[in-house]
Amino acid sequence: VFACLDLRLTECKKKEDDAFNVGINDTPDFQASKPVRYLLYNVNPGEGFNLRRDVYIRVANLVKLLNDDEPWALVLPPWGRIYHWQTREISQIKLPWSLFFDLESLRRHIPVLEFEEFLAVSEKPMIEEVYYLQRYKEGWTKWEEKMDIRECLDKHGYSKGKDSRWHHWFFGYGDDVYANKFECMSYMGHAGFIKPFLMHNSSARSVFLDRAESLIHGQYSEWSPLYWSGRRSMVFAKHLRDIGDNFREKYLGSTDKKDKTVLDDWTKMNKKHGDAKGGPYLAIHLRRKDYLYAHGEEIPSIQYVPKKVKSILEKHKLKKVFVATDSPDAEFEYLKQEFGEKVEVYRFKPTPEEHEKYKDGGVAIIDQWICAHARYFIGSYVSTFSFRIQEEREILGFEPEMTFNRLCNDDNDTCEQPSKWTIKY
Numbered sequence: 001v002f003a004c005l006d007l008r009l010t011e012c013k014k015k016e017d018d019a020f021n022v023g024i025n026d027t028p029d030f031q032a033s034k035p036v037r038y039l040l041y042n043v044n045p046g047e048g049f050n051l052r053r054d055v056y057i058r059v060a061n062l063v064k065l066l067n068d069d070e071p072w073a074l075v076l077p078p079w080g081r082i083y084h085w086q087t088r089e090i091s092q093i094k095l096p097w098s099l100f101f102d103l104e105s106l107r108r109h110i111p112v113l114e115f116e117e118f119l120a121v122s123e124k125p126m127i128e129e130v131y132y133l134q135r136y137k138e139g140w141t142k143w144e145e146k147m148d149i150r151e152c153l154d155k156h157g158y159s160k161g162k163d164s165r166w167h168h169w170f171f172g173y174g175d176d177v178y179a180n181k182f183e184c185m186s187y188m189g190h191a192g193f194i195k196p197f198l199m200h201n202s203s204a205r206s207v208f209l210d211r212a213e214s215l216i217h218g219q220y221s222e223w224s225p226l227y228w229s230g231r232r233s234m235v236f237a238k239h240l241r242d243i244g245d246n247f248r249e250k251y252l253g254s255t256d257k258k259d260k261t262v263l264d265d266w267t268k269m270n271k272k273h274g275d276a277k278g279g280p281y282l283a284i285h286l287r288r289k290d291y292l293y294a295h296g297e298e299i300p301s302i303q304y305v306p307k308k309v310k311s312i313l314e315k316h317k318l319k320k321v322f323v324a325t326d327s328p329d330a331e332f333e334y335l336k337q338e339f340g341e342k343v344e345v346y347r348f349k350p351t352p353e354e355h356e357k358y359k360d361g362g363v364a365i366i367d368q369w370i371c372a373h374a375r376y377f378i379g380s381y382v383s384t385f386s387f388r389i390q391e392e393r394e395i396l397g398f399e400p401e402m403t404f405n406r407l408c409n410d411d412n413d414t415c416e417q418p419s420k421w422t423i424k425y
């Protein structure tokens with residue numbers, strides 16, 4: 001018996017009736033046929049792209065746990081209105097996940113569908129229940145897992161109309177999409193802690209958890225195989241990988257075969273540290289812009305970067321540097337000059353067509369992909385953008401010493417280096 005994925009069906013029929021092939025291979029057979037339920041979520045609007053990727057893993061693993069007992073599919077929140085995507089000339093809302101990620105790979109972990117696919121299979125543009133996760137008003141003194149439906153504490157952006165429906169921005173679809181029920185929930189717990197509530201206290205076909213960053217990793221922390229399964233399933237979209245690979249080959253003399261970074265179906269990959277060699281270049285992620293205010297004391301000034309990097313280049317006999325950065329062109333040109341003539345310094349620049357098509361988010365992913373394939377990588381202090389590159393390199397099988405590095409500030413050469421979050425299978 002197969003779980004049916006079409007909201008219009010209350011009873012499941014044959015496999016062919018499924019409106020979408022949403023990870024059907026991963027959907028377990030259930031004793032009695034049960035219609036699929038849909039979990040939707042969103043994250044605090046202020047959060048950046050790479051923290052959002054971490055929240056995805058927590059929610060995805062919640063869906064994984066739910067699927068042990070009943071069929072649930074995760075509705076992927078469209079990308080948009082991200083503070084760091086500052087190119088005004090291009091439209092950057094309602095972006096589907098397939099723009100950035102390989103959906104087939106995500107589906108090897110859990111059943112997922114795009115928000116528009118969810119709308120297409122829904123009878124009405126309606127989400128049955130919304131829970132807005134929030135803190136406890138009284139604060140807390142000791143950690144304990146708990147959840148309570150409570151009065152709302154903060155501005156949440158949902159309002160009840162005369163039609164008794166709840167209205168909200170809903171990723172830019174708010175003119176049409178509405179919710180039937182809205183409640184605030186004070187929550188302190190791991191992602192899996194909400195599972196019994198979803199199974200027994202709600203029978204809605206679609207449940208939306210807003211501020212899902214409140215669900216913490218718990219038993220699937222950074223160290224656990226389940227965290228890594230979720231993480232490994234987040235393979236970048238092929239069109240972005242291809243652009244990065246072409247750039248590597250053309251400017252950096254780097255190809256997968258030579259560099260031992262061939263990518264396979266993630267469920268079949270199990271690389272050991274040292275399996276990957278990487279291309280003949282050093283990559284550095286230089287987080288600038290708002291980072292200068294947030295963490296200015298922990299990062300070097302631009303003129304110090306070459307001074308610090310040159311000895312590493314010599315040690316590893318490398319002559320090329322790839323720079324991923326959010327800094328303006330002038331700063332990059334200055335940096336290039338400071339490296340001197342003996343070092344070739346590169347930066348990825350999309351064509352206007354590529355930029356229009358793949359947006360600021362796609363360009364950032366291409367930068368991450370090129371960094372992930374370098375022989376040696378240097379990240380920025382506690383940047384989630386750098387963390388995700390480090391993870392990519394763990395998946396590819398680099399030696400941790402070639403990955404978990406950062407530059408100290410101008411006056412210091414012995415600052416603490418990043419923790420080694422090594423892969424677990």
Ligand code: GFB
Pocket residue numbers: 046047048049050051084085285286287288290291294323324325326360361363364365367382383384385386
């Ligand atoms: O990804 P993210 O959360 O990383 O946010 P942090 C940084 C964003 O800036 C990226 C752009 O998602 C990109 O859009 N960006 C940063 C880059 N570095 C690069 C780069 O090398 N290349 C390209 N193309 N784009 C945190 C934020 O950022 O920093 C917080 O999440 C806060 O909201 C804090 O702003 C100071 O973890 O680095």
